[in-house]
Amino acid sequence: MAHELVEAMANMKEKEALQIVDDLLAKGEDPNKILDLSSEAMQVVGQRYQEGTYFLPELIMSGEMLRKIGEILKPLLAAQSGVTKKLGTVVLGTVRGDIHDIGKDIVGFMLEVNGFEVYDLGIDQPEDAFVKAVADHKPQVLALSGFLSVAFDSMKSTIEEVEKAGLRTGLKVIIGGGQMDDTVRKYTGADAYGDDAMAAVAFAKQTVGVA
Amino acid sequence: MYPKNWGDMTPAERRAWRIDKWRNPDVAWASPEAEADYKARVDRIVAAINLEKPDRVPVRLNMGFWPAKTAGITAYQAMSDPKLGCKAWKDFNLKFQPDASVDPLHNTVPAAMFEALGYNLYSWPGHGVSESASYQYNEKDWMVAEDYDALINDPSDYLIRDYLPRTVGAFKGFGALSSFWDYIELPFVFGQVLGWGSDDMVAGLEKLTNAAKAVNEWAKVVFPAMGEVMSLGFPPYAGCATKAPFDILGDTLRGTKGVIVDMFRYPEKVLAAVDRLTPVALDWALKKANPPEIPICFMPLHKGADGFMSQEQFDTFYWPTLKRVIDGLVEQGMIPLLFAEGRYNSRLEKIMETPAGSAIWLFDQTDMARAKATIGTVTCIQGNLPLSLLHAGTKEEVADATRKLIDVAGADGGFILDVGAVADEGKDENLLTMVETAKAYGTY
Numbered sequence: 001m002a003h004e005l006v007e008a009m010a011n012m013k014e015k016e017a018l019q020i021v022d023d024l025l026a027k028g029e030d031p032n033k034i035l036d037l038s039s040e041a042m043q044v045v046g047q048r049y050q051e052g053t054y055f056l057p058e059l060i061m062s063g064e065m066l067r068k069i070g071e072i073l074k075p076l077l078a079a080q081s082g083v084t085k086k087l088g089t090v091v092l093g094t095v096r097g098d099i100h101d102i103g104k105d106i107v108g109f110m111l112e113v114n115g116f117e118v119y120d121l122g123i124d125q126p127e128d129a130f131v132k133a134v135a136d137h138k139p140q141v142l143a144l145s146g147f148l149s150v151a152f153d154s155m156k157s158t159i160e161e162v163e164k165a166g167l168r169t170g171l172k173v174i175i176g177g178g179q180m181d182d183t184v185r186k187y188t189g190a191d192a193y194g195d196d197a198m199a200a201v202a203f204a205k206q207t208v209g210v211a
Numbered sequence: 212m213y214p215k216n217w218g219d220m221t222p223a224e225r226r227a228w229r230i231d232k233w234r235n236p237d238v239a240w241a242s243p244e245a246e247a248d249y250k251a252r253v254d255r256i257v258a259a260i261n262l263e264k265p266d267r268v269p270v271r272l273n274m275g276f277w278p279a280k281t282a283g284i285t286a287y288q289a290m291s292d293p294k295l296g297c298k299a300w301k302d303f304n305l306k307f308q309p310d311a312s313v314d315p316l317h318n319t320v321p322a323a324m325f326e327a328l329g330y331n332l333y334s335w336p337g338h339g340v341s342e343s344a345s346y347q348y349n350e351k352d353w354m355v356a357e358d359y360d361a362l363i364n365d366p367s368d369y370l371i372r373d374y375l376p377r378t379v380g381a382f383k384g385f386g387a388l389s390s391f392w393d394y395i396e397l398p399f400v401f402g403q404v405l406g407w408g409s410d411d412m413v414a415g416l417e418k419l420t421n422a423a424k425a426v427n428e429w430a431k432v433v434f435p436a437m438g439e440v441m442s443l444g445f446p447p448y449a450g451c452a453t454k455a456p457f458d459i460l461g462d463t464l465r466g467t468k469g470v471i472v473d474m475f476r477y478p479e480k481v482l483a484a485v486d487r488l489t490p491v492a493l494d495w496a497l498k499k500a501n502p503p504e505i506p507i508c509f510m511p512l513h514k515g516a517d518g519f520m521s522q523e524q525f526d527t528f529y530w531p532t533l534k535r536v537i538d539g540l541v542e543q544g545m546i547p548l549l550f551a552e553g554r555y556n557s558r559l560e561k562i563m564e565t566p567a568g569s570a571i572w573l574f575d576q577t578d579m580a581r582a583k584a585t586i587g588t589v590t591c592i593q594g595n596l597p598l599s600l601l602h603a604g605t606k607e608e609v610a611d612a613t614r615k616l617i618d619v620a621g622a623d624g625g626f627i628l629d630v631g632a633v634a635d636e637g638k639d640e641n642l643l644t645m646v647e648t649a650k651a652y653g654t655y
Contacts, residue, residue, distance in 0.1 A: 012475050014475065014476065053521075054521075055518055055519065055520055055521050055524075056467075056471065056518055056519050056520065057471040057474055057475070057519075057520055057521070057524060060467075060468050060471045060472065061471060061472055061475045064468075064472050096341075097340060097341050097343070097344040098344070098347070099334060099339070099340060099347045099349070100347070100350075101350065102350065102467050102468075124340070148344070148345060148347070148635060149598055149602055149632075149634065149635050149636050149637065150343070150344045150345065150635060150636070152599070152602050152603065178632070179576075179597065179598045179599050179631075179632055180599070181597060181599045183597065183599040183600050183602075183603045183604050183608075184599045184602070184603055186603070187599075187602070187603035196518060
C-alpha cells in the first residue's frame with residue numbers, strides 16, 4: 001500500500017497532496033522523506049504514462065505538483081548533499097532554428113524520472129552549444145529535439161560538428177519531435193529516432209545497459 | 212454577398228451556392244484551357260469531398276515557405292518584398308501544377324507589419340528566429356488563470372481590453388480604455404473618448420497606421436498576384452479559417468501547460484470558456500465584411516492529438532465544442548477542412564460523428580489505412596505523404612510511397628493527396644515526383 005502522498009500525487013489530487021505535505025511537516029516528518037515520497041509518485045506517473053493510461057496532461061500536472069512541493073521543501077533541505085547515483089547522462093536540446101520546447105521538456109522529465117542526469121540546453125541551440133555540452137558533460141546520449149523541417153538540417157549539422165570535434169565515438173544520438181522518422185534519422189546520421197518520450201527513455205536505458 | 216433568401220436556404224442549398232461561386236469566379240481567364248483546367252480541378256476536389264470517384268486523385272500541396280526555397284529566396288525576403296514573394300509563389304504553382312493553388316497569403320505578409328504592431332505572440336524570420344526559418348509561436352500563458360471569469364463573461368471585451376494590450380504593442384493603450392458601452396448613452400461618451408488621448412494610445416495609433424500602410428502596400432501586390440494564379444487555372448483551396456474552441460484557449464491564450472493544469476484545477480472554468488468560445492469560433496470564420504464564398508474553411512487542430520490528452524479528456528474538453536463548430540459551419544454551407552496535426556489514431560472512431568460528406572479530415576501522421584476504414588467511410592480524407600521523405604528521400608522512395616498511399620487511402624475515391632505537414636523545404640524533384648506519380652497512378 002503506497003503512502004497517501006504518493007496516492008494523491010499519482011492520482012492528480014493537487015490540493016490533497018499539498019495538504020498532506022503540510023500535515024507531514026507539522027508532524028515533524030523529515031523533508032527528505034517527503035521528497036522521496038514525491039519522487040516515488042513521479043515514478044508511478046511515469047509508469048502509467050508508459051502503460052498508456054496517462055498522457056501529456058498528467059505528466060505536466062504532476063510536474064507542477066512536484067514543483068510546488070519542491071518550493072515548500074527547498075528551504076528545509078538546505079543541507080542536502082544531493083549525491084544520488086544516476087544511470088547515465090543525457091545532453092538534450094532543441095536544435096538551431098526551432099523554438100519548440102514542450103516535447104523536449106517531456107523527454108527531459110521522463111529521463112529524469114527514470115534516473116538519468118539531464119542537461120537541457122534549451123531551444124534554438126546552435127551546433128557549437130551541443131559540441132561544448134558534450135565535451136563538458138561527457139554524456140552517453142545526445143538527444144536532439146525539433147518540430148519543424150528546419151530541424152532536419154540543423155540536426156544533421158549538429159551531429160557532423162560533434163563528429164568533427166572528435167566526440168562522436170561512443171556517443172549515442174537520438175532525434176525526436178514532429179516529423180522525425182527513420183528517413184530523417186538516416187539523413188542526419190543519428191543512431192535512433194523516437195516517436196515519444198518513452199522511446200527516448202528506452203534508448204537511453206539500452207545505451208547504458210540497464211534495459 | 213449572400214443572396215437575400217440566405218436565411219431560408221437549407222445547408223445543402225447554401226453549400227451548392229458556395230461551390231457554384233468557387234467554380235465560377237469572376238476572373239478574366241488567361242485562356243479557355245485555363246478556365247477548363249480550373250473547373251476540372253474544382254470538380255475533382257468536390258467529387259472527392261462527396262466521397263465519389265473523380266477522374267483521378269486530386270493533389271493539394273500543404274506548403275509553408277517551400278515556394279520561397281524553390282525560388283532561392285529566404286523566408287525573410289518573402290516577408291519583405293511582396294513582388295519577389297508573389298513571383299516565387301506563382302512560379303511554384305506553374306512548376307508543380309497542383310489541383311488547388313498554393314497561396315502566398317500566409318507567408319508573404321510583411322514583416323514590417325508585425326514590426327510596426329509590436330506583435331509578441333510569434334517570432335518570425337529575422338525577428339526571434341533566423342531569416343531562413345518559419346514563423347513560430349512563443350509559448351506562454353499570455354492569459355493568466357485569474358482571467359477566466361473575464362474571458363467567460365465577455366470574450367471580445369477581454370480580447371480587446373486585456374489580451375491585446377499584453378500581446379500586441381500597438382494595443383497597449385487599450386488596456387486603460389473604459390468600456391465601449393459608454394457610447395450608448397450621451398453623458399458617458401466623454402469618458403471613453405478621453406482614454407484615446409493617453410500617450411500609449413497615441414503611440415499605438417501611430418503604430419497601427421504604420422502597420423496598415425505596410426499591409427496596404429503588400430495587398431496591392433498580393434491580391435492581384437493571387438487573381439493571376441487563379442486566372443491561370445488554379446482554384447484557391449480555403450476561403451476562411453477558424454479553430455477548435457479548446458485550441459483557441461489552449462494555444463495562444465493559456466498555452467499548453469496552462470490549459471493542461473487548468474483541466475485539473477478548474478475543469479468547470481475550462482468547460483465554460485470553451486462553451487463561450489464556440490460562437491466566437493463560428494463568427495471568426497463567417498462574420499466578415501465580405502462573407503466567404505469559397506466553401507472550404509481551414510481548421511488547424513492541435514491539443515486533441517494522440518498523447519496530448521486521454522480519450523476521456525478529448526471526449527469531455529475537446530470534441531463537443533469542436534463538433535458544434537463543425538456543425539455550425541456545415542449549417543452555413545461550409546466544408547470544414549480539419550487539419551489533424553500530429554497523430555489522430557485514437558480519435559478516429561469518435562470523429563466519425565462528423566456530418567457525413569460535409570468535411571475533409573487532413574491527416575499528418577495518422578495511420579491512413581485505419582483512417583480510411585473509419586472516418587474515411589464518413590468524410591473525405593486528405594494527406595499524408597511524410598515531409599521527411601520529401602526532404603531526405605529519393606525519387607523512387609517518394610513514388611513508391613505515393614502509390615502505396617493512393618492504394619490505401621484512395622480506393623473508391625474520397626481522397627485528396629497532400630503532404631502530411633506544412634512543408635517549409637525539401638527537394639523539388641521529390642515534390643514533383645509526388646505530383647506526377649499521383650496524376651499517372653491515381654486515375655480511377
